[in-house]
Amino acid sequence: MGQLIVTHIRALTFDVFGTVVDWRGSILRECQRLSEVDGITTDWESFVDSWRYDGYIGGIQQVRSGEIPFQTTDSLHRLHLDKLLSERNISLTEERTNYLNQSWHRLDPWPDTIGGLHRLRNKFVVATLSNGNISLLANMAKHAGIPWDCLLSAEITGAFKPDPECYKKAALLLDCKPEEILMVAAHKGDLLAAAEVGFKTAFIPRPLEAGPNQKKDLIK
Amino acid sequence: MGQLIVTHIRALTFDVFGTVVDWRGSILRECQRLSEVDGITTDWESFVDSWRYDGYIGGIQQVRSGEIPFQTTDSLHRLHLDKLLSERNISLTEERTNYLNQSWHRLDPWPDTIGGLHRLRNKFVVATLSNGNISLLANMAKHAGIPWDCLLSAEITGAFKPDPECYKKAALLLDCKPEEILMVAAHKGDLLAAAEVGFKTAFIPRPLEAGPNQKKDLIK
Numbered sequence: 001m002g003q004l005i006v007t008h009i010r011a012l013t014f015d016v017f018g019t020v021v022d023w024r025g026s027i028l029r030e031c032q033r034l035s036e037v038d039g040i041t042t043d044w045e046s047f048v049d050s051w052r053y054d055g056y057i058g059g060i061q062q063v064r065s066g067e068i069p070f071q072t073t074d075s076l077h078r079l080h081l082d083k084l085l086s087e088r089n090i091s092l093t094e095e096r097t098n099y100l101n102q103s104w105h106r107l108d109p110w111p112d113t114i115g116g117l118h119r120l121r122n123k124f125v126v127a128t129l130s131n132g133n134i135s136l137l138a139n140m141a142k143h144a145g146i147p148w149d150c151l152l153s154a155e156i157t158g159a160f161k162p163d164p165e166c167y168k169k170a171a172l173l174l175d176c177k178p179e180e181i182l183m184v185a186a187h188k189g190d191l192l193a194a195a196e197v198g199f200k201t202a203f204i205p206r207p208l209e210a211g212p213n214q215k216k217d218l219i220k
Numbered sequence: 221m222g223q224l225i226v227t228h229i230r231a232l233t234f235d236v237f238g239t240v241v242d243w244r245g246s247i248l249r250e251c252q253r254l255s256e257v258d259g260i261t262t263d264w265e266s267f268v269d270s271w272r273y274d275g276y277i278g279g280i281q282q283v284r285s286g287e288i289p290f291q292t293t294d295s296l297h298r299l300h301l302d303k304l305l306s307e308r309n310i311s312l313t314e315e316r317t318n319y320l321n322q323s324w325h326r327l328d329p330w331p332d333t334i335g336g337l338h339r340l341r342n343k344f345v346v347a348t349l350s351n352g353n354i355s356l357l358a359n360m361a362k363h364a365g366i367p368w369d370c371l372l373s374a375e376i377t378g379a380f381k382p383d384p385e386c387y388k389k390a391a392l393l394l395d396c397k398p399e400e401i402l403m404v405a406a407h408k409g410d411l412l413a414a415a416e417v418g419f420k421t422a423f424i425p426r427p428l429e430a431g432p433n434q435k436k437d438l439i440k
Contacts, residue, residue, distance in 0.1 A: 074395070125358055135395035138345055138370045150358045155393065156376050173375065175294070175355035 007179045009200060012120060013129035013152065013170055015161075015185035016137065018209040020117075020128075021107035021144065024048060025208075030103040042088050045211065055080025060131060060160045072133035072155055077101050104132070105139035109146060110206065117147050125149045129170050129183065131160045150174070162193030171197075187217050227399045229420060232340060233349035233372065233390055235381075235405035236357065238429040240337075240348075241327035241364065244268060245428075250323040262308050265431065275300025280351060280380045292353035292375055297321050324352070325359035329366060330426065337367055345369045349390050349403065351380050370394070382413030391419075407437050 017023045031044040059076035062068045078101045085092060092100065120126055127150040128137050137151045150173075154160040157169035171178050178198030185191050186206040195201050207218050237243045251264040279296035282288045298321045305312060312320065340346055347370040348357050357371045370393075374380040377389035391398045398418030405411050406426040415421050427438055 125362065127358075133395070134370060134393045138347075138394070142345065142369060149362060150354060151370050173354045174358070175353070 007177070009124065009182045010180040011125040011127060011174045011176050012182045012184055012202075013127050013174075013194075013199070015183075015187060015190050016128050016130035016132055016140070017107070018206055019184065019186040019204055020113050020146065021109050021140065022209070023052065023104070023107050024211055026107040027051070027103055030100065030106070034100070040090055042090060047084055047088070049211070051077070051080055051084060055084070064160060064163065070158070073104065073131060073136055074101065074133055077104055102139075105136050106143045107140055109144045114145055114147070121147055121149065124182075125174065127152050127170075127174065129161070129166070130154070162189055164193065164197050167194050167197045167199060171199075227397070229344065229402045230400040231345040231347060231394045231396050232402045232404055232422075233347050233394075233414075233419075235403075235407060235410050236348050236350040236352055236360070237327070238426055239404065239406040239424055240333050240366065241329050241360065242429070243272065243324070243327050244431055246327040247271070247323055250320065250326070254320070260310055262310060267304055267308070269431070271297070271300055271304060275304070284380060284383065290378070293324065293351060293356055294321065294353055297324055322359075325356050326363045327360055329364045334365055334367070341367055341369065344402075345394065347372050347390075347394065349381070349386070350374070382409055384413065384417050387414050387417045387419060391417075 014020055027048045028044055031048060034040045035044070056073065056076055059068070059079065063070050063076075078097075081097065081101050084090075085097065117126055126148060128148055129152050130137055131154045132140075133155040134151055134153050137148075137153055140146065141148055141151070152170045152173060154166055156173070157166045159165035159169070161167070167178070167183070171181055174181065179200065181194075181199045182202055183191055183194035183199045184202045184204060185194075186204050186209060188203070191201040191203060205218055207214060210216065234240055247268045248264055251268060254260045255264070276293065276296055279288070279299065283290050283296075298317075301317065301321050304310075305317065337346055346368060348368055349372050350357055351374045352360075353375040354371055354373050357368075357373060360366065361368055361371070372390045372393060374386055376393070377386045379385035379389070381387070387398070387403070391401055394401065399420060401414075401419045402422055403411055403414035403419045404422045404424060405414075406424050406429055408423070411421040411423060425438055427434060430436065
């Protein structure tokens with residue numbers, strides 16, 4: 001008979017954008033306020049989707065391939081925001097542009113987030129493991145009342161997910177073996193990369209993350 | 221007339237050992253339990269003081285001078301604990317030794333800590349800026365119920381306090397100008413080093429930190 005080895009989970013690391021908070025709904029609401037208050041009209045849905053996917057996800061890929069230097073999420077967001085505003089002939093003051101860029105610090109949680117994390121926190125260390133920078137994660141937690149034990153970020157690990165280094169450094173900082181950590185995410189790529197270095201994984205479907213027409217990451 | 225420049229404080233960074241938690245009282249209680257449970261007798265006060273000052277503070281100085289490589293607080297604690305146990309002919313199992321080393325993760329807060337931080341947290345980002353490693357700070361916060369927004373540590377900044385790099389990297393991670401941060405500590409050396417890079421400073425006297433015979437760091 002084989003030997004049964006039971007490893008206890010000691011820490012949960014959470015993906016944040018999409019898994020813990022509803023980035024698309026939150027950013028869309030902030031943008032739509034620009035229409036209401038300033039009378040700016042544009043297709044905000046395609047604006048927000050491009051900001052996220054072309055700007056942020058694309059930016060991370062450019063960093064990972066060495067095209068552009070490592071930089072914070074705030075910086076990647078701002079690069080693409082300036083491009084989008086210019087392409088659509090939207091003119092904002094520096095103060096308003098900066099405020100809009102910081103809307104990623106004010107994302108709202110999904111309805112089950114806060115209660116769920118409070119319950120999980122009684123048993124485990126609950127940490128972020130996000131590509132978002134530390135000040136963004138700290139401001140977001142304050143805004144939304146998210147009870148993290150610890151903020152871990154690509155800004156600290158020195159590598160964006162899904163780079164294996166990001167997960168390995170997180171385990172080191174938590175002083176856990178990889179198999180003592182459960183990576184929680186709504187994105188299969190994140191979970192597969194975490195599993196590759198030995199983390200346990202939990203998939204949370206977020207069928208509305210990418211809006212009503214989402215096709216990806218719905219089924220485990 | 222000169223120009224009046226008002227800078228608002230946005231974040232408070234706290235020294236932890238001695239400022240937020242009573243390391244000496246807490247460790248002494250854990251050690252004294254070894255006498256009660258295992259009948260081990262030694263002068264625990266000098267044991268604890270040597271662990272802190274020769275082991276930990278001395279260890280940080282050795283790292284800063286390049287004598288030994290950069291390592292975590294847990295590792296520095298363990299190095300000196302092994303030395304102390306051996307010098308005093310105290311024999312513990314590996315499990316007990318490790319548990320004793322982890323007593324630095326279970327420090328109790330001063331009576332004003334929790335209430336004070338909850339109040340300050342309504343207005344400011346409250347973060348650790350400690351030489352203690354991340355898992356130690358996370359476990360301690362859980363043990364004591366300390367409501368941090370963010371854990372910053374020499375393990376993340378890559379340099380122990382009072383190295384200027386430690387404070388500079390902390391400001392970068394908080395996305396604050398140095399003058400937007402208030403360093404809070406019971407130790408003048410920490411505050412002077414923080415002020416040197418532009419932080420504002422707040423001194424909290426902890427007259428019992430080093431025990432009843434403390435002479436240092438009592439007056440601003």
